[in-house]
Amino acid sequence: xxxxxxxxxxxxxxxxxxxxxxxxxxxxxxxxxxxxxxxxxxxxxxxxxxxxxxxxxxxxxxxxxxxxxxxxxxxxxxxxxxxxxxxxxxxxxxxxxxxxxxxxxxxxxxxxxxxxxxxxxxxxxxxxxxxxxxxxxxxxxxxxxxxxxxxxxxxxx
Amino acid sequence: xxxxxxxxxxxxxxxxxxxxxxxxxxxxxxxxxxxxxxxxxxxxxxxxxxxxxxxxxxxxxxxxxxxxxxxxxxxxxxxxxxxxxxxxxxxxxxxxxxxxxxxxxxxxxxxxxxxxxxxxxxxxxxxxxxxxxxxxxxxxxxxxxxxxxxxxxxxxxxxxxxxxxxxxxxxxxxxxxxxxxxxxxxxxxxxxxxxxxxxxxxxxxxxxxxxxxxxxxxxxxxxxxxxxxxxxxxxxxxxxxxxxxxxxxxxxxxxx
Numbered sequence: 001x002x003x004x005x006x007x008x009x010x011x012x013x014x015x016x017x018x019x020x021x022x023x024x025x026x027x028x029x030x031x032x033x034x035x036x037x038x039x040x041x042x043x044x045x046x047x048x049x050x051x052x053x054x055x056x057x058x059x060x061x062x063x064x065x066x067x068x069x070x071x072x073x074x075x076x077x078x079x080x081x082x083x084x085x086x087x088x089x090x091x092x093x094x095x096x097x098x099x100x101x102x103x104x105x106x107x108x109x110x111x112x113x114x115x116x117x118x119x120x121x122x123x124x125x126x127x128x129x130x131x132x133x134x135x136x137x138x139x140x141x142x143x144x145x146x147x148x149x150x151x152x153x154x155x156x157x
Numbered sequence: 158x159x160x161x162x163x164x165x166x167x168x169x170x171x172x173x174x175x176x177x178x179x180x181x182x183x184x185x186x187x188x189x190x191x192x193x194x195x196x197x198x199x200x201x202x203x204x205x206x207x208x209x210x211x212x213x214x215x216x217x218x219x220x221x222x223x224x225x226x227x228x229x230x231x232x233x234x235x236x237x238x239x240x241x242x243x244x245x246x247x248x249x250x251x252x253x254x255x256x257x258x259x260x261x262x263x264x265x266x267x268x269x270x271x272x273x274x275x276x277x278x279x280x281x282x283x284x285x286x287x288x289x290x291x292x293x294x295x296x297x298x299x300x301x302x303x304x305x306x307x308x309x310x311x312x313x314x315x316x317x318x319x320x321x322x323x324x325x326x327x328x329x330x331x332x333x334x335x336x337x338x339x340x341x342x343x344x345x346x347x348x349x350x351x352x353x354x355x356x357x358x359x360x361x362x363x364x365x366x367x368x369x370x371x372x373x374x375x376x377x378x379x380x381x382x383x384x385x386x387x388x389x390x391x392x393x394x395x396x397x398x399x400x401x402x403x404x405x406x407x408x409x410x411x412x413x
Contacts (some may be wrong), residue, residue: 035307040295043304047314054350057224058359082365087216091223113214113260114365120242120279125366126212126261134262 057091060084064092071150078151088149111143200308202347202402203372205381205390206283209407210368213238213281215260217360217369222258224348224359226338233334234258235345236285236360241411242266245277249411257281282412283369285360286311286332286345287393287401294324294333294344303342309374309402310349315341329397347371374402 028044035041064085065072075081086092088110089102117131118124138146148154221236222229238257242250250266261281264271292311295303302317303324318341325333325342336343348358352371356362361369372381384390390404393412405412 031301035305037305040292040305042301043312044301044314044317047312047316048306050314050316051312051346051349052353054225056351056354056356058220058362060356060362082367084216084363084365087220087363087365091220109259109262112262113216114212116260116262118261118264118279119273119276121276124279125210125368126279126281129212 055093057093058084058086059092061086067096075150078153080149080152106142106144108141108143111147111149115143198307199375201374202288202309202352203374203382203385204285204288204347204403205370205372205385205406206403207368207370207406208280208282208409208412210366211238211281211283212366212368213240213257213261214365215257216363216365217283218256218258220359220363221345224351227343228337229258231337233337233343235332235343236283239282239284239412240266240279241282241409242271242279243277243409243411244271244275246275251411257283278409280407280409282405282408283360284330284332284393285403286347287330287399287403288347290400290402291398293327293329293397293399297323297327299323306349310346310352311344312346312349313342313344315339318342329394329399330401 028046030045031043032045033042034045061072061084072085075085088105090105092102093099095102112134114126114129115131117133118126120127122128143149144156146156148156215238218234218236218238221227222234225235227233227235232255234256236256237253238261239251239253240257240261244250250269250271252266254261264273288310290305290309292303292305295305295311299321300317300319302314302319303311304314305311320335320341322335322342325335328344333342333344335341348356348360351358357371358369361371370381372385373379374382374385376382377386384406385404388406390406391408392401392404393408394401
Protein backbone atom coordinates (compact mmCIF):
# COMPACT_ATOMS: atom_id res chain seq x y z
CA UNK A 1 0.00 0.00 0.00
CA UNK A 2 1.06 3.55 -0.60
CA UNK A 3 2.41 5.78 2.16
CA UNK A 4 -0.38 8.31 1.93
CA UNK A 5 -2.81 5.53 2.85
CA UNK A 6 -0.72 3.90 5.55
CA UNK A 7 0.31 7.11 7.32
CA UNK A 8 -3.16 8.26 8.41
CA UNK A 9 -3.99 4.67 9.24
CA UNK A 10 -1.13 4.47 11.76
CA UNK A 11 -2.18 7.81 13.21
CA UNK A 12 -5.74 6.50 13.69
CA UNK A 13 -4.47 3.28 15.27
CA UNK A 14 -2.23 5.33 17.56
CA UNK A 15 -5.09 7.57 18.69
CA UNK A 16 -7.28 4.58 19.50
CA UNK A 17 -4.37 3.04 21.40
CA UNK A 18 -3.90 6.23 23.38
CA UNK A 19 -7.59 6.27 24.30
CA UNK A 20 -7.34 2.72 25.64
CA UNK A 21 -4.17 3.62 27.53
CA UNK A 22 -5.86 6.68 29.06
CA UNK A 23 -8.84 4.56 30.04
CA UNK A 24 -6.51 2.08 31.77
CA UNK A 25 -4.98 4.88 33.84
CA UNK A 26 -8.06 7.04 34.50
CA UNK A 27 -10.82 4.52 35.17
CA UNK A 28 -10.61 2.93 38.63
CA UNK A 29 -10.39 -0.86 38.93
CA UNK A 30 -13.73 -1.19 40.69
CA UNK A 31 -15.62 0.53 37.88
CA UNK A 32 -17.82 -1.85 35.92
CA UNK A 33 -21.06 -3.80 35.96
CA UNK A 34 -21.91 -4.86 39.54
CA UNK A 35 -25.27 -6.56 39.33
CA UNK A 36 -27.43 -8.03 36.62
CA UNK A 37 -28.05 -4.99 34.47
CA UNK A 38 -25.62 -3.01 32.35
CA UNK A 39 -28.13 -0.17 32.22
CA UNK A 40 -28.67 0.21 35.96
CA UNK A 41 -25.63 -1.38 37.62
CA UNK A 42 -22.71 0.17 35.72
CA UNK A 43 -20.78 2.11 38.35
CA UNK A 44 -17.81 2.56 40.66
CA UNK A 45 -18.24 0.03 43.47
CA UNK A 46 -16.29 2.09 46.02
CA UNK A 47 -18.93 4.80 45.91
CA UNK A 48 -21.36 2.69 47.94
CA UNK A 49 -19.00 2.77 50.93
CA UNK A 50 -18.47 6.50 50.46
CA UNK A 51 -22.21 7.01 50.91
CA UNK A 52 -22.36 4.58 53.84
CA UNK A 53 -19.67 6.63 55.60
CA UNK A 54 -21.55 9.91 55.21
CA UNK A 55 -21.77 11.43 58.72
CA UNK A 56 -25.00 10.90 60.66
CA UNK A 57 -26.38 14.08 62.30
CA UNK A 58 -29.72 13.15 63.87
CA UNK A 59 -29.13 10.67 66.69
CA UNK A 60 -32.69 9.99 67.89
CA UNK A 61 -34.18 10.58 71.34
CA UNK A 62 -32.82 7.31 72.73
CA UNK A 63 -29.42 9.00 72.85
CA UNK A 64 -30.85 12.02 74.71
CA UNK A 65 -32.26 9.89 77.52
CA UNK A 66 -28.76 8.88 78.64
CA UNK A 67 -28.14 12.33 80.18
CA UNK A 68 -31.45 14.19 80.11
CA UNK A 69 -33.62 11.68 81.96
CA UNK A 70 -36.00 14.18 83.61
CA UNK A 71 -36.83 16.12 80.49
CA UNK A 72 -37.26 13.00 78.40
CA UNK A 73 -39.54 11.48 81.06
CA UNK A 74 -41.76 14.57 81.18
CA UNK A 75 -41.80 14.69 77.40
CA UNK A 76 -42.71 11.03 76.97
CA UNK A 77 -45.77 11.44 79.22
CA UNK A 78 -47.07 14.44 77.32
CA UNK A 79 -49.13 14.86 74.15
CA UNK A 80 -45.88 16.10 72.57
CA UNK A 81 -44.25 12.67 72.93
CA UNK A 82 -44.49 12.06 69.20
CA UNK A 83 -42.29 15.10 68.50
CA UNK A 84 -38.63 14.10 68.37
CA UNK A 85 -36.21 15.96 70.70
CA UNK A 86 -34.02 17.00 67.79
CA UNK A 87 -36.91 18.62 65.92
CA UNK A 88 -36.68 21.59 68.29
CA UNK A 89 -33.20 21.16 69.78
CA UNK A 90 -31.45 20.60 66.46
CA UNK A 91 -29.36 17.64 65.30
CA UNK A 92 -27.25 16.22 68.14
CA UNK A 93 -24.41 15.24 65.72
CA UNK A 94 -21.31 15.83 67.88
CA UNK A 95 -23.06 16.86 71.10
CA UNK A 96 -21.83 16.80 73.83
CA UNK A 97 -18.24 16.11 72.68
CA UNK A 98 -17.66 19.05 70.34
CA UNK A 99 -20.80 21.11 70.69
CA UNK A 100 -21.57 21.65 74.37
CA UNK A 101 -24.93 23.35 73.91
CA UNK A 102 -27.32 22.67 71.09
CA UNK A 103 -28.84 25.75 69.46
CA UNK A 104 -32.37 25.51 70.88
CA UNK A 105 -35.02 26.97 68.62
CA UNK A 106 -37.49 28.86 70.84
CA UNK A 107 -39.10 30.81 68.02
CA UNK A 108 -42.82 31.26 67.71
CA UNK A 109 -42.53 30.07 64.09
CA UNK A 110 -41.39 26.69 65.38
CA UNK A 111 -44.69 26.10 67.21
CA UNK A 112 -46.75 27.60 64.40
CA UNK A 113 -45.57 24.85 62.04
CA UNK A 114 -48.21 22.66 63.66
CA UNK A 115 -50.34 25.09 65.64
CA UNK A 116 -51.16 27.87 63.15
CA UNK A 117 -54.85 27.74 62.36
CA UNK A 118 -55.40 27.13 58.65
CA UNK A 119 -59.18 26.67 58.89
CA UNK A 120 -59.30 23.55 56.73
CA UNK A 121 -62.12 20.98 56.66
CA UNK A 122 -62.12 18.26 59.31
CA UNK A 123 -60.77 15.66 56.87
CA UNK A 124 -57.44 17.48 56.91
CA UNK A 125 -54.92 16.10 59.43
CA UNK A 126 -54.02 19.67 60.31
CA UNK A 127 -57.49 20.47 61.60
CA UNK A 128 -57.14 17.88 64.38
CA UNK A 129 -54.36 19.82 66.10
CA UNK A 130 -54.95 22.58 68.67
CA UNK A 131 -54.44 25.81 66.78
CA UNK A 132 -54.22 29.58 67.23
CA UNK A 133 -54.74 32.42 64.81
CA UNK A 134 -51.29 33.99 64.77
CA UNK A 135 -52.42 37.61 64.54
CA UNK A 136 -54.96 37.31 67.36
CA UNK A 137 -53.06 35.30 70.00
CA UNK A 138 -50.37 37.10 72.07
CA UNK A 139 -48.61 38.52 69.03
CA UNK A 140 -44.81 38.51 68.87
CA UNK A 141 -44.37 36.64 72.14
CA UNK A 142 -42.51 33.37 72.33
CA UNK A 143 -44.96 30.57 73.02
CA UNK A 144 -42.54 29.01 75.52
CA UNK A 145 -42.90 31.96 77.91
CA UNK A 146 -46.33 30.54 78.86
CA UNK A 147 -46.45 26.98 77.52
CA UNK A 148 -44.05 24.24 78.52
CA UNK A 149 -42.97 22.62 75.27
CA UNK A 150 -42.01 19.34 76.98
CA UNK A 151 -45.52 19.03 78.33
CA UNK A 152 -47.90 21.61 76.86
CA UNK A 153 -50.53 20.69 79.47
CA UNK A 154 -48.35 22.36 82.12
CA UNK A 155 -48.04 26.12 82.28
CA UNK A 156 -44.69 27.73 82.86
CA UNK A 157 -44.52 29.30 86.31
CA UNK B 158 -17.22 -29.12 1.73
CA UNK B 159 -20.83 -30.17 1.59
CA UNK B 160 -23.63 -28.82 3.63
CA UNK B 161 -27.04 -30.40 3.53
CA UNK B 162 -30.10 -28.23 4.01
CA UNK B 163 -30.95 -30.20 7.19
CA UNK B 164 -27.53 -29.57 8.76
CA UNK B 165 -27.55 -25.92 7.78
CA UNK B 166 -30.94 -25.32 9.42
CA UNK B 167 -29.88 -27.23 12.53
CA UNK B 168 -26.68 -25.23 12.93
CA UNK B 169 -28.45 -21.96 12.21
CA UNK B 170 -31.06 -22.66 14.89
CA UNK B 171 -28.32 -23.58 17.37
CA UNK B 172 -26.34 -20.45 16.59
CA UNK B 173 -29.43 -18.28 16.95
CA UNK B 174 -30.15 -19.80 20.36
CA UNK B 175 -26.60 -19.36 21.66
CA UNK B 176 -26.32 -15.78 20.43
CA UNK B 177 -29.62 -14.91 22.10
CA UNK B 178 -28.24 -15.92 25.51
CA UNK B 179 -26.94 -13.07 27.64
CA UNK B 180 -23.25 -13.20 28.54
CA UNK B 181 -24.21 -13.78 32.16
CA UNK B 182 -25.53 -17.25 31.21
CA UNK B 183 -21.95 -18.39 30.72
CA UNK B 184 -20.65 -17.06 34.04
CA UNK B 185 -20.09 -19.70 36.68
CA UNK B 186 -20.39 -18.25 40.18
CA UNK B 187 -18.23 -19.44 43.05
CA UNK B 188 -20.09 -20.55 46.19
CA UNK B 189 -19.28 -17.23 47.91
CA UNK B 190 -20.52 -15.20 44.97
CA UNK B 191 -23.74 -17.17 44.78
CA UNK B 192 -24.30 -16.77 48.53
CA UNK B 193 -23.60 -13.04 48.34
CA UNK B 194 -26.06 -12.67 45.47
CA UNK B 195 -28.80 -14.37 47.47
CA UNK B 196 -27.97 -12.57 50.72
CA UNK B 197 -28.05 -9.14 49.07
CA UNK B 198 -31.51 -9.88 47.76
CA UNK B 199 -32.96 -9.90 51.28
CA UNK B 200 -33.37 -6.12 51.29
CA UNK B 201 -35.35 -3.93 48.90
CA UNK B 202 -36.10 -0.53 50.36
CA UNK B 203 -39.49 1.01 49.84
CA UNK B 204 -41.31 3.93 51.39
CA UNK B 205 -44.84 4.63 52.52
CA UNK B 206 -46.38 8.10 52.68
CA UNK B 207 -49.71 8.42 54.46
CA UNK B 208 -51.13 11.67 53.14
CA UNK B 209 -54.03 11.39 55.58
CA UNK B 210 -51.61 11.95 58.46
CA UNK B 211 -49.43 14.73 57.10
CA UNK B 212 -50.06 18.08 58.80
CA UNK B 213 -47.60 20.10 56.74
CA UNK B 214 -45.26 20.97 59.62
CA UNK B 215 -42.26 20.62 57.32
CA UNK B 216 -40.02 19.08 59.99
CA UNK B 217 -39.02 16.38 57.49
CA UNK B 218 -37.73 18.92 54.98
CA UNK B 219 -35.75 20.72 57.68
CA UNK B 220 -34.28 17.47 59.03
CA UNK B 221 -33.41 16.28 55.53
CA UNK B 222 -31.54 19.47 54.72
CA UNK B 223 -29.56 19.33 57.96
CA UNK B 224 -28.82 15.62 57.75
CA UNK B 225 -27.73 15.59 54.13
CA UNK B 226 -25.86 18.92 54.12
CA UNK B 227 -28.09 20.55 51.54
CA UNK B 228 -27.54 24.35 51.65
CA UNK B 229 -30.36 25.52 53.91
CA UNK B 230 -31.36 28.68 52.07
CA UNK B 231 -30.71 27.54 48.51
CA UNK B 232 -33.90 26.82 46.52
CA UNK B 233 -33.10 23.10 46.30
CA UNK B 234 -34.23 20.22 48.49
CA UNK B 235 -34.19 16.42 48.45
CA UNK B 236 -37.72 16.17 49.81
CA UNK B 237 -40.56 18.65 49.89
CA UNK B 238 -44.16 18.97 50.99
CA UNK B 239 -46.90 20.19 48.66
CA UNK B 240 -50.15 21.73 49.84
CA UNK B 241 -53.33 21.11 47.87
CA UNK B 242 -56.46 23.12 48.54
CA UNK B 243 -59.42 22.18 46.38
CA UNK B 244 -62.30 24.63 46.37
CA UNK B 245 -65.95 23.71 45.84
CA UNK B 246 -65.87 24.94 42.24
CA UNK B 247 -63.22 22.30 41.47
CA UNK B 248 -60.21 24.61 41.29
CA UNK B 249 -57.01 23.25 42.83
CA UNK B 250 -54.61 25.61 44.57
CA UNK B 251 -51.11 24.18 45.01
CA UNK B 252 -48.05 25.62 46.72
CA UNK B 253 -44.86 24.56 48.43
CA UNK B 254 -43.06 27.64 49.80
CA UNK B 255 -39.33 26.80 50.20
CA UNK B 256 -40.33 23.15 49.74
CA UNK B 257 -42.35 23.40 52.95
CA UNK B 258 -39.12 23.81 54.94
CA UNK B 259 -40.70 26.23 57.41
CA UNK B 260 -44.08 24.53 57.43
CA UNK B 261 -47.36 26.01 56.29
CA UNK B 262 -48.24 28.78 58.74
CA UNK B 263 -50.31 31.01 56.49
CA UNK B 264 -53.60 30.18 54.81
CA UNK B 265 -52.66 32.34 51.82
CA UNK B 266 -51.63 30.32 48.77
CA UNK B 267 -49.24 32.16 46.47
CA UNK B 268 -50.40 35.44 48.04
CA UNK B 269 -53.97 34.49 47.22
CA UNK B 270 -56.64 34.38 49.90
CA UNK B 271 -58.89 31.30 49.69
CA UNK B 272 -62.25 31.63 51.44
CA UNK B 273 -62.36 28.85 54.08
CA UNK B 274 -66.11 28.46 53.53
CA UNK B 275 -65.39 27.60 49.94
CA UNK B 276 -62.80 24.83 50.59
CA UNK B 277 -63.94 21.31 49.72
CA UNK B 278 -60.77 19.54 50.79
CA UNK B 279 -57.23 20.37 51.81
CA UNK B 280 -54.26 18.11 52.30
CA UNK B 281 -50.47 17.89 52.26
CA UNK B 282 -48.39 15.55 50.11
CA UNK B 283 -44.73 14.88 50.93
CA UNK B 284 -42.57 14.01 47.94
CA UNK B 285 -39.13 12.46 47.60
CA UNK B 286 -37.12 10.23 45.29
CA UNK B 287 -39.15 7.19 44.26
CA UNK B 288 -36.08 4.88 44.01
CA UNK B 289 -37.59 3.41 40.82
CA UNK B 290 -36.94 -0.10 39.63
CA UNK B 291 -36.51 1.29 36.10
CA UNK B 292 -34.95 4.66 36.89
CA UNK B 293 -35.01 6.95 33.85
CA UNK B 294 -32.31 9.09 35.47
CA UNK B 295 -29.87 6.16 35.50
CA UNK B 296 -30.58 5.20 31.90
CA UNK B 297 -29.60 8.63 30.59
CA UNK B 298 -26.36 9.06 32.57
CA UNK B 299 -23.59 9.14 29.96
CA UNK B 300 -20.75 8.33 32.37
CA UNK B 301 -22.15 5.72 34.78
CA UNK B 302 -22.17 8.15 37.71
CA UNK B 303 -25.62 7.16 38.92
CA UNK B 304 -26.75 3.62 39.53
CA UNK B 305 -29.09 1.30 41.38
CA UNK B 306 -27.69 -0.58 44.39
CA UNK B 307 -28.56 -4.19 45.26
CA UNK B 308 -31.10 -2.94 47.82
CA UNK B 309 -32.91 -0.79 45.28
CA UNK B 310 -31.63 2.69 46.19
CA UNK B 311 -30.46 4.91 43.36
CA UNK B 312 -27.19 6.64 44.29
CA UNK B 313 -25.06 9.34 42.66
CA UNK B 314 -21.28 9.07 42.52
CA UNK B 315 -20.10 12.60 43.33
CA UNK B 316 -16.57 11.83 42.17
CA UNK B 317 -17.77 10.56 38.82
CA UNK B 318 -20.64 12.92 37.96
CA UNK B 319 -19.73 15.49 35.32
CA UNK B 320 -22.77 17.67 36.07
CA UNK B 321 -24.30 17.47 32.59
CA UNK B 322 -27.82 17.55 34.00
CA UNK B 323 -29.36 14.88 31.74
CA UNK B 324 -30.70 12.99 34.78
CA UNK B 325 -32.27 16.15 36.18
CA UNK B 326 -34.23 16.47 32.93
CA UNK B 327 -35.03 12.76 32.71
CA UNK B 328 -36.64 12.28 36.13
CA UNK B 329 -40.41 12.45 35.65
CA UNK B 330 -40.85 13.32 39.34
CA UNK B 331 -38.46 16.28 39.36
CA UNK B 332 -36.60 15.02 42.41
CA UNK B 333 -33.12 15.72 41.07
CA UNK B 334 -31.36 19.04 41.30
CA UNK B 335 -27.91 20.52 40.87
CA UNK B 336 -26.04 20.64 44.17
CA UNK B 337 -24.77 24.22 44.54
CA UNK B 338 -21.67 23.23 46.54
CA UNK B 339 -20.55 19.97 45.00
CA UNK B 340 -21.52 20.99 41.45
CA UNK B 341 -23.05 17.59 40.74
CA UNK B 342 -26.55 16.16 40.47
CA UNK B 343 -28.14 15.35 43.83
CA UNK B 344 -31.29 13.71 45.15
CA UNK B 345 -32.80 11.77 48.02
CA UNK B 346 -31.18 8.39 48.71
CA UNK B 347 -33.43 7.36 51.65
CA UNK B 348 -30.49 8.53 53.86
CA UNK B 349 -28.41 5.60 52.66
CA UNK B 350 -25.84 6.21 55.43
CA UNK B 351 -28.58 5.78 58.04
CA UNK B 352 -30.64 2.89 56.67
CA UNK B 353 -27.53 0.77 56.15
CA UNK B 354 -26.77 1.25 59.88
CA UNK B 355 -30.26 0.18 60.95
CA UNK B 356 -31.45 3.76 61.54
CA UNK B 357 -34.46 5.42 59.93
CA UNK B 358 -34.08 8.18 57.31
CA UNK B 359 -33.99 11.66 58.86
CA UNK B 360 -37.43 12.54 57.45
CA UNK B 361 -39.01 9.41 58.92
CA UNK B 362 -37.30 10.01 62.25
CA UNK B 363 -38.51 13.61 62.43
CA UNK B 364 -42.12 12.96 61.39
CA UNK B 365 -44.26 13.28 64.51
CA UNK B 366 -47.37 11.91 62.85
CA UNK B 367 -46.17 8.69 61.23
CA UNK B 368 -46.93 10.05 57.78
CA UNK B 369 -43.56 8.90 56.44
CA UNK B 370 -42.30 5.35 56.92
CA UNK B 371 -39.57 3.13 55.54
CA UNK B 372 -40.17 -0.47 54.47
CA UNK B 373 -38.06 -3.46 53.57
CA UNK B 374 -40.23 -4.92 50.84
CA UNK B 375 -38.39 -8.26 50.92
CA UNK B 376 -39.37 -8.83 54.56
CA UNK B 377 -42.98 -10.05 54.71
CA UNK B 378 -43.07 -9.43 58.50
CA UNK B 379 -42.14 -5.76 58.16
CA UNK B 380 -45.23 -3.86 59.43
CA UNK B 381 -44.92 -1.21 56.71
CA UNK B 382 -44.50 -3.85 54.00
CA UNK B 383 -47.69 -5.43 55.30
CA UNK B 384 -49.54 -2.16 54.79
CA UNK B 385 -48.14 -1.79 51.27
CA UNK B 386 -49.05 -5.35 50.30
CA UNK B 387 -52.45 -5.59 51.96
CA UNK B 388 -53.92 -2.08 51.80
CA UNK B 389 -54.86 0.08 48.84
CA UNK B 390 -51.81 2.10 47.92
CA UNK B 391 -50.94 4.13 44.84
CA UNK B 392 -47.76 5.38 43.21
CA UNK B 393 -47.08 8.59 41.32
CA UNK B 394 -47.02 8.63 37.51
CA UNK B 395 -47.42 4.89 37.10
CA UNK B 396 -47.87 5.41 33.35
CA UNK B 397 -44.17 6.22 32.90
CA UNK B 398 -43.26 2.59 33.62
CA UNK B 399 -40.49 3.57 36.02
CA UNK B 400 -41.87 1.28 38.76
CA UNK B 401 -41.60 3.78 41.63
CA UNK B 402 -41.13 2.41 45.16
CA UNK B 403 -42.63 5.23 47.17
CA UNK B 404 -46.21 4.23 47.93
CA UNK B 405 -48.99 6.59 48.93
CA UNK B 406 -52.03 6.05 51.12
CA UNK B 407 -54.92 8.41 50.44
CA UNK B 408 -53.50 9.80 47.21
CA UNK B 409 -55.86 12.26 45.55
CA UNK B 410 -56.41 12.53 41.82
CA UNK B 411 -55.27 16.16 41.92
CA UNK B 412 -51.74 15.09 42.90
CA UNK B 413 -49.41 14.82 39.95
